Amino acid sequence: MRFTTRRRALVLQKQVNDSLRFNPFVFSRLFFLWVLIGVAGGILAGGYWIVLEHLLEWLEGVQGLLVVPLMMGAGLLAGLIIHKLGDPGEMDLIVNNIRFKGGQLDPHNNPSMILSSLLCIASGGSAGPEAPLVQVVGSTGTWLAQKFRLRGEDLRSLTIAGMAAAFTALFGAPLGGSLFALEILHHRHVVEYYQALIPAFVASCSSYVIFVLITHTGLGPTWVFPLYTPSSINDFFFAILYALAGTAAGWLFIFTVRQCRRGFRKVRLPIYWQLAVGGLLIGIVAYLVPLSRYFGHDQLNELLHDSFSVQFLLVLLVAKVLAIAFTVTSGWRGGFIIPLFFVGAVVGLLINSLFPDQNLPLIMISCMAAINACVTRTPISTTILLATLTGFHSIVPIMFASLTGFFLAPKTPLINAQLGVEEHEE
Structure with a gap:
């Protein structure tokens, strides 16, 4: 019995060594999943942004007193969508799921989130598309992880990578988007999610490239600030x-x-x-x-x-x-x-x-x-x-x-x- 167990251990060790010889690089198959969720995030964010821009062009023509019934009607319609398709939740729910539910975000309410947020943002609400896309792309990361049977920190990391991909696509800052996805979870727990930093960074870079290719946005700053010249300490x-x-x-x-x-x-x-x-x-x-x-x-x-x-x-x-x-x-x-x-x-x-x-x-x-x-x-x-x-x-x-x-x-x-x-x- 001991001989059999030892033999199995030797066989397993040989298989690991063979795989390491075959792949002499740091990256593993998980690298391709990080890239995949980044590409998916870029596509989702790019498509969302294009639709949003068209809706904004259409609805921004409504001015003056007509703005009031427009926004009231948009709110009612968005509420009916949430009532019928399900409540996707807010940022509190996302943070809680990452911290206390193994990093799993439910993708079933994504249609509700996409439709309701497009209505709310395009009609003139004072909220941006970053939170809806974080939910949508983050939950897509969870879905991918489940399809590839990832568990534990690998699943959580892929979900966070999806969140980072969404932040990056909209802000145009791969490093900033990666860190924001980790930091928003709570400053005292950033160390817990350090394992997700590289996945988030890889997904962010992929997402950024795809988003720029789809939307044709420039690579420069979003806001043209006056030139700052440091004067002294x-x-x-x-x-x-x-x-x-x-x-x-x-x-x-x-x-x-x-x-x-x-x-x-x-x-x-x-x-x-x-x-x-x-x-x-x-x-x-x-x-x-x-x-x-x-x-x-x-x-x-x-x-x-x-x-x-x-x-x-x-x-x-x-x-x-x-x-x-x-x-x-x-x-x-x-x-x-x-x-x-x-x-x-x-x-x-x-x-x-x-x-x-x-x-x-x-x-x-x-x-x-x-x-x-x-x-x-x-x-x-x-x-x-x-x-x-x-x-x-x-x-x-x-x-x-x-x-x-x-x-x-x-x-x-x-x-x-x-x-x-x-x-x-x-």
Whole structure:
């Protein structure tokens, strides 16, 4: 019996050694799965983006008072889709599934997520496509893992790789998208997901190439910022100072979202009526302040190219915070990362209007970094994403601003699933 067991062990060892001789490289078959989910993510994100652009071109012609019934109707229709096809959940559910359910995301509700989010975003909701695509591509990673009978960390890593592929396709930053997919899961648990870093990076690179080929988007920055010229080491301290304003805006946003969330919970309407009410509120805000409509991808360039009074910037700041809060809490589908960058840019312009002759690009980038790090608790990936999106060549001031927003964030995060087990117990 012992001889048989030993013989089997020797045979197994020989097979392993033979396979290593046959493949002298670091990569294994899992590498091709990471590439595959990246390609799938690029195709899904590219197709989604093209459809979204066409819908935006069609619906952005609706202006003035007609915006209110349009958005109310879009909310009602999106709610009916969710009611009939199933509720795909929000970012809290995604984070919880990655952390506590072995990294499995359910792909069955993807049709509901795709259709409802397209309606919500295209009609003018203040939420972007990153969150819906994270769910769709991440769950596709789970599906692939199950088809190839992966278990444990391999399954979780492929799911996270799908999430990273979605982030990267939309942000155009493979490294930033990879880190964001890990960091959003909770800063205290990043080490747990370190094994997923390389899969996420490989999938992100693949996704980025495919997305660019499909959409023909440029490889340069998304937002054309004024040229930043570092003056002295004092810029780092100014970045911290400006970040305080961005962090304050983050606190304001979190407070507003929590109040709106309590309000919708008290009402307890069916999902379709809740989204219709949300559409009514967002539509009223968009009618009163048209620049607050949509998720800010194109509107941020308008901020950079036009001049605005202090009074208008204050109104726009309040309107955008309310629009995002109504969008997020009423059940409208979409993510708030790009909208938060928009809010940060408004805060930066407001500071520059109140205290002119300052370093405008430094002010804006600091406020944008601080508010996103404060709300999402992702200081590392926020730094890399912003540097890529804005073409900001000096990354150190962004680091200082991101860390400021992160360490001055509320103890209880906006994304409840980011709470650690010990914090839940408290």
